[in-house]
Amino acid sequence: MELKRVMDNVYWGFNGRKRLVSLNMTPSKQVYGEELFDIGGKEYREWNPFRSKISAALYKGAKPLSFKEGDTVLYLGASSGTTVSHVSDVVSAKGRVYAVEISEEMGVSLVLLSESRKNIFPIIGDARRIEDVGIAVPACDFLYQDIAQRDQTDIFIKNVKKFLKPGGEAAIALKAMSIDVYSDPRKVIMEETKKLSRSFRVVASIDLYPYQKGHSLVIIKKG
Ligand SMILES: C[S@@+](CC[C@H](N)C(=O)[O-])C[C@H]1O[C@@H](n2cnc3c(N)ncnc32)[C@H](O)[C@@H]1O
Structure with a gap:
């Protein structure tokens, strides 16, 4: 398979069809049944756009996200x-991913994952009140x-203001249906994006259809 760099440790692979892959930080280990590829003595994992909104955004032509x-x-x-x-693959052993999840059931798998991927720091708690969990989260280079x-938009605004370094970028996967089931999803996304633009500079908004229906990825920059 031929590789073309997208972001640190992320590539488009070409072998008859185009696939997004990330360099596997834990060779021979799969996380969600994704395909593994051995290329030039290194192992890569398929980054599936139907399972991940960041991947879907890249398939839809988004510019590479700024984390590295x-x-x-x-x-x-x-x-x-x-x-x-996959974010853990990008930042590599030199970086850290503070991963917040409210569900204890999902949290069990996340904690297990962090045992093999030492750059993942799981936080089981509510993203509305990360400070209550008692884990000191440092200022971050990127927030997703x-x-x-x-x-969801208010949770994002609060956390970007509190944790993102000035000048940093952040992305939110907006799900229109969770905000308003009755209105046109495009109108909901437009209103939420307008709300974001009151606090930050909106850099891009990518409709994730057909990989993730009713979702858009909005990227902002903090001043
Ligand atoms: C769509 S899933 C995330 C999928 C994941 N980002 C991925 O791509 O692999 C949304 C997750 O957010 C969690 N969640 C919902 N409300 C939350 C909150 N207030 N704080 C933290 N996590 C929350 C849910 O339990 C669920 O696991």
Whole structure:
């Protein structure tokens, strides 16, 4: 397979069809049944756009996100760690991913994942009140949120203001249905984006259809 660099440790691989892959930090280990590829003596994991909104955004033509090797990333809505594991590949052993998840059930898988991936720091708690968990989260280089809650935009704004370094970028996977089931999803996304633009500079908004229906990834920059 031929590789073309996208971000640190992330590539487009070409072998008949185009696939996004990340360099596997824990060779021979899969996280969610993803395909593994041995290329030039290194192992890569397919980053599936149907399972991860960051991957979906890249498939939809988004510019590479700004986080890189060695960065500290705050990840809100980690679930069992599907996308977290790829973010962990990007920042590598030199970086850290603070991964917040409210569900204790999902948290069990996340904690297990952090045992083999030492750069993942799981936080089982509510992203609305990370300070209550008692884990000191440092200022981060990048913040990502994927939380299907009615107040998702407010949770994001609060955490970006508190934890993102000035000049840093952050991305939110907006799920229109969780905010308002009755309105046109495009209108909901537009209103939430407008709300974000009152606090930050909106850099891009990417509709994730057909990989993730009713979702958009909005990227902002903190002044
Ligand atoms: C769509 S899933 C996340 C999928 C994950 N980001 C991925 O790509 O692998 C949303 C997750 O957010 C979690 N969640 C919902 N509300 C939350 C909150 N207030 N704080 C932290 N996590 C929350 C849910 O339990 C669920 O696991």
